[in-house]
Amino acid sequence: MNQVYIWNRLWYSIGALFVALVVYFSLMPSPPQLDVSAGDKIQHLAGYSLLGYWFSMLFLQYLRGQLIGMILLMLLGVCLEFVQGMTGYRSYDTADMQANGVGVLLGTVLARTRLGGMLLWIEQHGASRR
8 A cells, every 4th residue: 555645744743642642641640440341451452552553554555664663652551561660659560561562463453454544535535625
């Protein structure tokens, strides 16, 4: 898939906002919790799936870029877990790291499906309505 985005700055800005939200929710003292069994793991999986999907869409035509993005997102998840363990009000959990990593992989795989064309579709339909 050869995708060139017109609104690159917007897409990267939204991606940076997603990263900032993950960092914020990871380090806030009392984050919102899903009231289900393993709700915390579901939140980790969902948040990192979104990050993996978003950044993989941006680098869809560059396998190397996708791999670097996956590694950086996984490192983010690992680093945030270590920082959580140092806060005194959050805890370090290797299962959270695993959920983060699986989320990144899931999001990257999703971006390799037809869903990976979402940003291009938005650009094409947004430009046609002007």
